[in-house]
Structure formats: structure tokens, C-alpha cells
Amino acid sequence: MRYIEPHAHMVSRVTDDYQDMVTSGCQAVCEPAFWAGFDRSSAEGFRDYFAQLTEHEPKRAAKFGLPHFCWLCINPKESEDVKLAEEVLALIPRFLERPSVLGIGEIGLNKNSRNELKVLERHVDLAARCDQLILVHTPHLEDKFKGTRLTLDALRGDRRIRPERCIIDHVEEHTVRMVLDAGFWAGMTLYPETKCTPARAIDILDRYGQERLWLNSACDWGVSVPLSVPRTALEMRRRGYSAERIDQIVYQNPRAFLSQCPKFHLAS
Numbered sequence: 001m002r003y004i005e006p007h008a009h010m011v012s013r014v015t016d017d018y019q020d021m022v023t024s025g026c027q028a029v030c031e032p033a034f035w036a037g038f039d040r041s042s043a044e045g046f047r048d049y050f051a052q053l054t055e056h057e058p059k060r061a062a063k064f065g066l067p068h069f070c071w072l073c074i075n076p077k078e079s080e081d082v083k084l085a086e087e088v089l090a091l092i093p094r095f096l097e098r099p100s101v102l103g104i105g106e107i108g109l110n111k112n113s114r115n116e117l118k119v120l121e122r123h124v125d126l127a128a129r130c131d132q133l134i135l136v137h138t139p140h141l142e143d144k145f146k147g148t149r150l151t152l153d154a155l156r157g158d159r160r161i162r163p164e165r166c167i168i169d170h171v172e173e174h175t176v177r178m179v180l181d182a183g184f185w186a187g188m189t190l191y192p193e194t195k196c197t198p199a200r201a202i203d204i205l206d207r208y209g210q211e212r213l214w215l216n217s218a219c220d221w222g223v224s225v226p227l228s229v230p231r232t233a234l235e236m237r238r239r240g241y242s243a244e245r246i247d248q249i250v251y252q253n254p255r256a257f258l259s260q261c262p263k264f265h266l267a268s
């Protein structure tokens with residue numbers, strides 16, 4: 001089996017996870033910038049984090065022959081502090097030129113607040129000005145439908161943004177259709193309980209097909225499973241999916257989206 005892990009917070013994971021992913025056929029891992037589990041006290045904390053994502057983590061992954069890429073932003077949870085967000089946004093352009101940076105993400109909304117929306121629009125503007133791909137986090141549970149709608153409106157409101165260059169992540173049964181119908185890519189996050197379980201994700205694939213869809217583990221410092229993509233591939237096989245169709249979903253689809261950034265490449 002071969003697969004791409006398009007969304008994993010490896011700074012929170014142990015070295016064994018890298019070994020297990022490579023052993024399972026992982027060809028590349030991509031790490032969106034994220035909340036650390038606590039609020040950072042200043043923009044300097046983000047400067048260090050961006051250095052970790054663009055310098056240290058690619059080296060750690062390279063020890064196992066795994067290409068590591070990242071996305072940069074201030075996450076929605078910390079975007080409530082607009083002054084901090086402005087300072088972090090000002091830091092990002094100097095990092096965008098680095099060889100493993102794929103774009104702006106994971107941006108989006110958490111509580112769907114006015115300040116979060118303002119900072120989301122600033123990120124979208126930065127992506128448009130710097131011709132970057134966009135990776136969007138959508139809120140959890142009861143805020144998800146409204147948050148997804150607000151996010152799509154913000155993206156569609158900027159005429160410079162092309163939907164085929166944006167992935168809307170953490171879609172579920174009630175949000176996947178509006179994302180795909182609007183021409184965006186959709187990501188399904190495989191968590192043991194919340195977001196999409198493997199069984200629910202495969203139900204969605206049964207229903208919507210596999211065009212412009214990818215799977216990810218979004219493994220981080222919380223309850224999450226770094227091997228959830230290959231494990232879901234096994235479950236797809238059990239449910240009668242052909243090897244070609246599984247390869248399309250876990251390898252070819254993420255490769256097609258991510259290759260829109262010329263810096264993206266796979267394990268040689």
C-alpha cells in the first residue's frame with residue numbers, strides 16, 4: 001500500500017509514529033499550523049513554531065526517508081486576539097519562500113466570531129496576494145454547518161480565490177455536499193469517535209464518490225490515531241473497494257491537490 005498523510009501535527013508525535021507511518025507506506029506527510037493546546041503569549045512563540053515546522057520537523061522526518069511539508073497561519077482559536085493575529089500575519093510572508101511550505105492553513109473558524117472571521121479574511125487575502133494554496137479547518141459539532149457556510153462565503157467573496165486550490169477539512173455528512181458542489185476539495189478526518197470514524201468516512205465515499213476528496217488522521221496531542229488512513233484503507237478493502245479505488249483516495253487524490261504547489265514531492 002502507498003498513501004499520503006495530508007494532515008498530521010507531527011510536532012506532537014513521537015518518533016515511533018514516523019517509523020510506523022513509513023512502514024505502512026506513507027510517501028509524504030503535511031503539517032498545517034495549529035493550536036498548541038495552550039495559547040501562545042506572543043508572536044515570538046509563533047516565530048519559533050514556524051521555524052520548528054520549516055526547519056526542525058522536516059529534518060526529523062527525513063531520518064526515516066519521509067518528505068515533510070507544512071502550512072502556515074495563526075489558528076482560529078488564537079485569532080480572537082486580533083492584535084496578536086496581525087503580528088503573526090506579518091511574520092508569515094518571510095517563511096512562505098521556504099522549500100517545504102505548501103500554503104496558508106489551517107485557517108478557518110472555531111466559534112464563528114466576528115474577530116475570527118476578520119482574521120480569516122486577512123489570511124485569504126494573504127494567500128491571494130502570494131498565490132498560495134489554502135487549507136481550511138471547519139468548526140466542531142453544532143458550529144460546523146454554519147461555520148462551513150461562512151467560510152465558503154468568505155472564500156467565494158474574494159474573486160482572486162480559485163476553489164480547486166482550496167481544501168475544506170473535517171467535512172462530515174451534513175457539510176460535504178456544499179463543499180463539493182461549490183468546486184472545493186473536501187477532507188475527511190478519521191478520529192476514533194468525533195469528526196469522521198472510518199466507517200462513516202467510507203459511507204460518505206459510497207454516497208458521494210471519490211472525486212476531490214481525501215482522508216487524513218489529523219493526529220495531534222489529543223486522542224487521535226497516526227495510522228488511521230492506512231487502517232481505513234484496510235476497512236475499504238473489507239467493504240469491497242478495489243485496490244485502484246483505494247489508491248485513488250489515499251494516494252492519487254492528495255497528490256493531485258498538493259502537486260498544485262510545485263514544491264510538493266514524494267519519497268524517492
Ligand SMILES: [Zn+2]
Pocket residue numbers: 007009032034106218
Ligand atoms: Zn489540524
